Amino acid sequence: MGKSATHVRFAIVGDIHVNKDSAGSLRGFFAQAGEAADALLLCGDLTDYGTAEEAKILAEELAGVSVPVVAVLGNHDFESGTPEVVCEVLTHAGVRVLDGSACEIEGVGIAGAKGFCGGFGRGSLGAWGEPIIKQFVQEALNEAMKLESALAKLRTPRRIALLHYAPITGTVAGEPVEIFPFLGSSRLEEPLLRYPVDAVFHGHAHRGALEGKTINGVPVYNVARPLLLRSRPEQPPFLLFELPREPGEPHA
Numbered sequence: 001m002g003k004s005a006t007h008v009r010f011a012i013v014g015d016i017h018v019n020k021d022s023a024g025s026l027r028g029f030f031a032q033a034g035e036a037a038d039a040l041l042l043c044g045d046l047t048d049y050g051t052a053e054e055a056k057i058l059a060e061e062l063a064g065v066s067v068p069v070v071a072v073l074g075n076h077d078f079e080s081g082t083p084e085v086v087c088e089v090l091t092h093a094g095v096r097v098l099d100g101s102a103c104e105i106e107g108v109g110i111a112g113a114k115g116f117c118g119g120f121g122r123g124s125l126g127a128w129g130e131p132i133i134k135q136f137v138q139e140a141l142n143e144a145m146k147l148e149s150a151l152a153k154l155r156t157p158r159r160i161a162l163l164h165y166a167p168i169t170g171t172v173a174g175e176p177v178e179i180f181p182f183l184g185s186s187r188l189e190e191p192l193l194r195y196p197v198d199a200v201f202h203g204h205a206h207r208g209a210l211e212g213k214t215i216n217g218v219p220v221y222n223v224a225r226p227l228l229l230r231s232r233p234e235q236p237p238f239l240l241f242e243l244p245r246e247p248g249e250p251h252a
């Protein structure tokens with residue numbers, strides 16, 4: 001599938017986990033993704049340890065991509081305690097890093113936030129008891145609020161949401177059930193019910209399932225690279241997703 005006059009195409013992948021040995025290994029992959037789509041979307045865990053060195057390697061690997069690149073960070077990008085450095089290096093390289101913010105690509109609105117964990121449905125951790133538990137739950141609420149404010153900014157008829165953590169259990173199915181609460185949070189699903197989108201993309205659950213749906217029927221895709229490699233070994237490890245172009249929207 002190449003570029004299309006009738007549809008806007010996105011190549012989407014998460015959990016690239018660039019490390020100090022990745023230099024030179026991802027250029028071909030990114031070039032292929034850029035050629036197949038109008039934009040490349042990255043769903044967090046861009047780096048392995050969140051170091052400036054890893055972020056610079058990723059920026060160099062992305063240098064040959066001629067289409068816009070939009071990303072959210074993942075938990076690994078926080079490991080060294082300097083996510084702002086990862087963000088700065090990538091922003092300097094032209095990547096739009098979304099953190100409770102939104103952008104527009106060829107008439108399609110994209111809302112992005114990292115998200116957080118805490119569990120799903122009736123099993124969600126509640127803000128009760130020790131201050132540290134309340135703080136943990138507050139972080140999940142903050143990230144849900146970021147997603148909501150990003151979604152509220154979108155004015156386009158076509159909209160997608162980018163996350164690192166999962167908003168539903170459907171796309172973490174396949175992981176050990178004991179770790180579900182660390183893979184995402186239903187609190188991220190709530191803004192998606194108030195501000196429906198055409199699709200949601202996330203990563204983080206490397207052994208999860210490719211496709212699920214929110215309770216209002218919005219498709220959710222887990223695009224973690226290890227999952228794409230394992231579940232579709234015959235295809236390159238990015239997901240191609242397309243939406244019809246709005247009438248009058250120029251084909252760039």
Ligand SMILES: [Fe+2]
Binds near residue numbers: 015017204206
């Ligand atoms: Fe990951």
Ligand SMILES: [Fe+2]
Binds near residue numbers: 045075076204
């Ligand atoms: Fe992760």
